[in-house]
Amino acid sequence: MNDALRSIPRMAGDGRREANAATVLRTVLDHGPVGRSVIARRTGLSPAAVSRQCTGLIRLGLLRELPEGAAGGSVGRPSIPVDLNTGEAGGPVAGGVHIGVPGSTFGVVDLRGRVVASRRFPHRGVPPGELTTEVARALGRFLDEATQDRPLLGVGAAVGGWVRPDDGVVVRHDALGRRDWPLAADLARELALTVRLDNHARAVAHAEILFGRPAARRSLVHLFVGNVVDAAFGIAGVIHQGPGSGAGDVAHLPVPGSTARCVCGCHGCLQATASDTVLAARAVSRGIVPEASAALVVDAAATGDRRADELLRERAREVGRATALLLDVLNPDLVVITEQSSVLNPDYLEELRDTAVALSHVCDDPERIVGPFAGPGVLPVAAGTALMVPLFRDPVTVAESLRSQTGA
Secondary structure, three states, X not given: OOHHHHOOOOOOOOOHHHHHHHHHHHHHHHHOOEOHHHHHHHHOOOHHHHHHHHHHXXXXXXXXXXXXXXXOOOOOOOEOOEEEOXXXXXXXXXXXXXXXXXXXXXXXXXXXXXXXXXXXXXXXOOOHHHHHHHHHHHHHHHHHHHHOOOOEEEEEEEEOOEEEOOOOEEEEEOOOOEEEEOHHHHHHHHHOOOEEEEEHHHXXXXXXXXXXXXHHHOEEEEEEEOOOEEEEEEEOOEEOOOHHHOOOOOOOOEOOOOOOEOXXXXXXXXXXXXXXXXXXXXXXXXXXXOOOOHHHHHHHHHOOOHHHHHHHHHHHHHHHHHHHHHHHHHOOOEEEEEEHHHXXXXXXXXXXXXHHHHHOOOOOOHHHEEOOOOHHHHHHHHHHHHXXXXXXXXXXXXXXXXXXXXXX
């Protein structure tokens, strides 16, 4: 653990201070750099309370003063704005890992959810029982190189399937063949770091709410289309999990017009219609790519292969039909689609939008359907956000937890 975290000072509080610290930190996230007086006006906290919280958060390393931005020319002490401590010289960062089927994505993100470094780690063929160890070893090496002297707050982890974030357990991940997998504990033991785990659809949704478009904080649906297909729904800034954290399983959502046979015995399920696994198999059967890889299909389309382009447009229309159903049922302010080809090429997002709006009975505005704000960096940002969410909710308690774990 970085020595900077060992020196985190203790901030005594009675609950209100912790809540006030979170309020100040979120206000700086939304409006920084910002003066203390502006924070007081926006939050309703007293100037003295804002000053105390800013001082404490600066000592924690989460905020920094910007003397060069001080407002002069008036009687009295100049106003020195504060901002999140994202400085390269010492701003804290979060590690992130998204564990996928053919490979994992590693990342380091700062307090604004910006990617500092990322790396792809292929692990196709690694036995399920050895996957955690292999990923953790590679991730540890990556973090040592990427963080250098910056304080590392811990690691956020994201994975598809049914995930319980409260105890860090993957209840079920069919594509990886895992059940009751204590992934967070396994990674924490291997890395000797704090690890927070969430489902990847919820992690992206959390990132949209924390760092993305303002509409996401009102209500959003996020649809993740990869080898695993799942979704997340949020309203008023809260992501719904349901009993046992089982919400978001849309693998068997029926896609209008699809006749694809699913392993469940039905036809037309979203997973069997539009997943990366299905896309890759179609591409191989049509002679578009030599091996089953969705990434190869996207690359082929980017180099001008018309067959690959049409296959991706076909998939976009299928996802668009499923999106129309979600729009009609939930009618959110924002629908975020994480799907590889549309993240990289807006033409496929446009195809998806056109289909969804044409079929929806409640949405006639295609601008409500968007790609993730982080673009190609969506996976490392989402993973890192799994750690950032509790930090922004309660920075004092999280800092104290880090102190206790490091023995400071």
